[in-house]
Amino acid sequence: MTTQQPEGQSASGSPEELREDIERTRQELGETVEALAAxxxxxxxxxxxxxxxxxxxxxxxxxxxxxxxxxxxxxxxQVASQPAAGPAAGPAANNPAVLxxxxxxxxxxxIAIVLWRRK
Numbered sequence: 001m002t003t004q005q006p007e008g009q010s011a012s013g014s015p016e017e018l019r020e021d022i023e024r025t026r027q028e029l030g031e032t033v034e035a036l037a038a039x040x041x042x043x044x045x046x047x048x049x050x051x052x053x054x055x056x057x058x059x060x061x062x063x064x065x066x067x068x069x070x071x072x073x074x075x076x077x078q079v080a081s082q083p084a085a086g087p088a089a090g091p092a093a094n095n096p097a098v099l100x101x102x103x104x105x106x107x108x109x110x111i112a113i114v115l116w117r118r119k
């Protein structure tokens with residue numbers, strides 16, 4: 001069995017050079033094995049992807065929540081600037097709890113739709 005030396009390297013290397021070469025080769029082999037193991041770890045890749053999607057959904061839900069809150073403030077200001085409604089408008093017209101519940105329902109619905117579409 002013959003071994004071929006890389007170009008520029010003689011067959012008579014010092015023992016220290018051989019040790020360094022062996023250590024470098026071991027390190028490269030270890031890195032290669034780790035890379036192959038990571039590619040073969042399908043469960044790990046799936047967990048990582050799920051984590052990324054979860055973070056994206058949480059960020060998007062936060063954005064939508066902020067947008068809905070801003071829109072609710074605008075609507076509340078518009079309602080407050082309008083003249084008082086007569087008795088035909090009903091008791092909900094001047095009740096901030098009803099307005100808050102409606103806004104919360106809209107925000108919840110939007111978040112639920114976004115999360116459902118991500119699946």
